[in-house]
Amino acid sequence: MSGPEVAVFVSGVSSMGLEILAGRVVAPQFGSSIYTWGSIIAVFLAALSLGYHLGGKRAGTRATTDRLVRLLVGTAGYVALLIFFGDQLLLSTTALPLPSRFASLPAVILMFGPPTYLLGFISPYAAQLSRKEGIGEASGHVYALGTIGSIVGAFGTTFFLIPYLSVTYIYLTLGGVAVLTALYLALPEDSVSVLPAIGVVFLLIAATTTGALGYTARGEVVYETQTAYQELEVIDGGDTRTLYLDGQRHSAMDKSDPTRHVFEYTRYFHMPYLYASTPDEIDRVLFIGGGGFSGPKRFAAEYDATVDVAEIDPDVVRAAEEYFRADEYDINTYIQGGRQFLQETDNTYDLVVLDAYKRDKVPFQLTTREFMDLVTERLSPDGMAVANIISSPSGPASEFYRAEYKTMNASFGQVYAFPTSDTGAIQNIELVATKSDTRLTQEQLRERNQDREIGIDLADAIDGYTTDVPTEDVPVLRDDRAPVDRLLDSMVGQRYVIEETGSGSGDDDTNTTEPAAAWGDPALTVRDGGAVTRGQGLHIR
Structure with missing residues (x-):
């Protein structure tokens, strides 16, 4: 696959991986009811649609490999911020005076709207850069790759990442895939874009290290895991x-x-x-x-x-x-x-x-x-x-x-x-x-x-x-x-x-x-x- 095609595939993996993960992230605060999942699905679709729309309008003049690198680096950088400040962002939305069934909506928008919006730009940019002949063939090829990536993201997050990794390390995995793809696209021609990508790599590692100290305000974390059904923690307090x-x-x-x-x-x-x-x-x-x-x-x-x-x-x-x-x-x-x-x-x-x-x-x-x-x-x-x-x-x-x-x-x-x-x-x-x-x-x-x-x-x-x-x-x-x-x-x-x-x-x-x-x-x-x-x-x- 060409570089833009790899970017499309990875954008599908990342967007669907974040969507599955969102259910685990917001459930402790807002529950995992049908209203929470409806909000998650709607926000991801809206953010992707907005990215598709604006990306399509700008693709003719702005679609470059360098732009794809920036979008992937920006997505990975936001994921690093979620590792650092995700809990604070989540709690900041709880006091909003909304009907209970819409209570999770601001949190989902604030935490997952921006990275998903950035990922939405990648498909129309990649279609513009595609070597396929004709708009129909290029767009069909790009959206097929994105969908395959989404399937991989859904299965990978559901059956492998969540059962074996904590939320922090799933963030690290998804953000790491995005930034490594950015480095793949940037090297060796675009050495200028390499520095921000490397910076985000260190940011992800620092956020993960800082967020895994094994202690919460509830007590000492003895054990934690993501099971197939829920987040599980064993915590000692006295x-x-x-x-x-x-x-x-x-x-x-x-x-x-x-x-x-x-x-x-x-x-x-x-x-x-x-x-x-x-x-x-x-x-x-x-x-x-x-x-x-x-x-x-x-x-x-x-x-x-x-x-x-x-x-x-x-x-x-x-x-x-x-x-x-x-x-x-x-x-x-x-x-x-x-x-x-x-x-x-x-x-x-x-x-x-x-x-x-x-x-x-x-x-x-x-x-x-x-x-x-x-x-x-x-x-x-x-x-x-x-x-x-x-x-x-x-x-x-x-x-x-x-x-x-x-x-x-x-x-x-x-x-x-x-x-x-x-x-x-x-x-x-x-x-x-x-x-x-x-x-x-x-x-x-x-x-x-x-x-x-x-x-x-x-x-x-x-x-x-x-x-x-x-x-x-x-x-x-x-x-x-x-x-x-x-x-x-x-x-x-x-x-x-x-x-x-x-x-x-x-x-x-x-x-x-x-x-x-x-x-x-x-x-x-x-x-x-x-x-x-x-x-x-x-x-x-």
Whole structure:
């Protein structure tokens, strides 16, 4: 290929690579909903179109190899700036008074609009410089090369860069490809353009080195990677080790007591032991969603029950084994999506815990009536389910919680709601669903909590017993109509409160609350919780 043709191919690789990467970059701040991805696609198309248009108008008088070099160097230079200042640019857009569904748009424009705009000039310039005869042949050849480059960029970023490199090093790779192409075009004829290109090479290296110090304001970064599904970080803060997925707290472990429930909501997973006729009738438990294996570890250590986990992300399982001591417990782990696992398994469960939901990223296929019917089919006659919902207990931000409550009611005999915080903020709300048509009262649960030895005191949890959840204005979620993104829309930008248990034993009513936090760094409310013994063994299948 000639130099201009190489430039076109690389522009396709870079533009599509940046577009795929943009989803990972903005997700921790704005979520990865359909609105975020719609904004990303629209901005990239608009920036490329503007570059094509102006490049086409100027190609007749300005199309030179030197201009192609400048465009590639400019793109790589902007990528270096994103490594240096990307977080600041992202945060600077969060305060803009926009409807939540458009909240990510300014960030995408500011961060990815300029480099994509510059890349848009390359195709019309290259068509002007092409050796092909006729405008049609030249333009068709150029756009074919650009499209092939985009395919390579899409597959390369999705299947190779994101699974194995951090965002910083993906920036370095994409920027490095652009600046090396510029050097290829500039040498040996245009020695003047070589100096800026070499300068950008050093800028990329300096930005990458500066941005990889292994420490954030959240604590010491123990491990980080880009998985096929999300950004994964393991961060130590004092005696607590926390798993962050797409920048949000997902699981936490007390390093000196790995089965202690650090997050308050995980204690609610034990509620079915109060609903069962006798606690020992729960013989087999399935967790859909593993995270740091907080729930599975405690169940394996505390109860004489078989504990299975269906987790779709193998990197999450590896992190749980290596950094959260999951391999020390007798847990059967299946690298599989929860719905697929239930469709294929012959196992019958006494309890299914649905813990695969995030605040901004909810797999709709795990929320629908059809899925809940599948759960009931895999449950024993007296089986139960617990769903960990992130929502507000009331107001506009409660729509997803109320829709899921209504959906589960359509499949189960009774559904009970337990908010985990006394505030009206977005929080973890636990839904306990039973096949029984008989409804237990709050007082009955209190009596069972006093009488039964289940290894944990749930008195505080029972205090949150909620009745009369309004569902008239929300739909039953179905496979052919599950508007989960719209239902989550009202939560964008609002404070997310995760209650955190204390390090002591027992349960009292003394709470301390840390200051309100931003989107990816929720506030915590601290309560005292209990401790248990340990088990052993992890089986990956």
